[in-house]
Amino acid sequence: MGAGLRVLLRGLVLAVLVFGCLALLLLVRLVERPLCGLDRPVTPHITRFVCRNAFRILGMGFQAEGTPMQARGAGVANHGSWLDIFALNACQSVYFVAKTEVSGWAGIGWLARATGTVFIARDRRQAAAQRQLFRDRLAAGHHLMFFPEGTSTDAQRVLPFKPTLFAAFFDADSPEVPLAIQPVSVIYSAPEDADPRFYGWWGDMDFAPHLLRVLALRRQGGVKVIYHDPLPIAGYPDRKALARAAEARVRAGVETALAHR
Template sequence: MFSVLSAAVRLLLYVLWTLLMLPVYCTALATKTGYRKISCFYWRMTADHVLRMKVVVRGNIAPQRPLLCVANHVSYLDIIALGSFVEGSFVAKAEVRGWFGFGFLARLARTVFINRRQSAAARSRDQITDALRRGEPLILFPEGTSSDGNRVLPFRSSLFNVAEQEVDGQPVTVQPISIAYTRHWGVPMGYGLRPLYAWYGDMDLASHLWEVLVEGGFTVEIDLLEPMTLAQCGDRKALARQCEAAVRRGMNGALTGHPVTLSTETGE
């Protein structure tokens, strides 16, 4: 009963927190002054105090620009975890635009919405290229869907086509990022408990979010891995394979307690 009451209070506080931050963020966005830092602060406070999510970050965002970050996808919670420290934008499927609440926040965060149909591949590439010109990291989930949190699904090489061309005369640097849900109230989560935080298949968003609020107390480990370029890999498909392999190593390392990246920054 207490956990349900606590979840309800935190949900109410989240609504009030969002209403408080909205005019601050919109003003910063309109004047283009510090809106990314405000966005990170918003998601960091949401993670810490609403979801009771601990984010552990190892490694650093690559300094090269244009920069495309590619990560495995477990849940909508990934966006909050990454958004708490990456001053950049996300690439999302077009359907997200219409999601209640999340769609509105995604539009405010300058998310790039793409159509996943093969016939729209060229249009999607152009949208991503335009976003990269802003000079901010752009985060893409190349699995094209989310998993149960215990494995990395195959990366779709078609989503790497933006790396085949230069942006304003500069090659696109691609940085793999692994995301792993590792602990529940400080205890190793295990294979069976991890899907509690994963959102995949035909799960209902509202009921899943409520369950996460009630449970709380989980840890997400993020490894920022070695960046690469298409020229180093040979072609788009090889780039996708190497990024997928790097992300799989990073995720497996975090899940087994043997992270591949040593330097650590912990979000409390």
């Protein structure tokens, strides 16, 4: 099968999966929203179905190690590719935290809004409202997920974690409802003879050309997600200490996995 035909067939099946299930999700939300409010007992299962099967369509290997956290709180992960969204949603129902600009991106913005992404603005005047939004979502039992590096990389390194968002979890933590942060390492294995950075998506790279390269490849690589032990918020004096601890675990997971490929 030629590369052009693979792009056509994989792209068509992937589009049917993503946008067909998006339509189903929006229909379910028409009932789910008035009955359950912030709670989403059904639609996250649709998202997980899409993400698990996206890797099957692409022909990519997928492996998970460790146990996704069941306690209230959030996951934090390194960010190397747009594929991270599929990888982190494949094993666990999560709600991503993203900058407000993402809501306006064609295609990706629609999916983000439909799946319950929490959008935040880089505006100190909105800090109090955003902390309340975090508290409301956590109180509803939502498991949040964010990328503390603040940007994506070439999937071969982990950048220093920015502590800003960690502060919101200290505000929401309490002895009655303790919160935790779970570090998660995401590691990509490039296809044979390909650049190790093949799945990385960073800098000024456009989404569409990168997607086409992935769709066109005959033999794919894979992705591994490692869930580390959760870090109780109460065990750390401040957001900076918690960010450093989370970064150390994510970095160790990525570097160890890359060294043993």
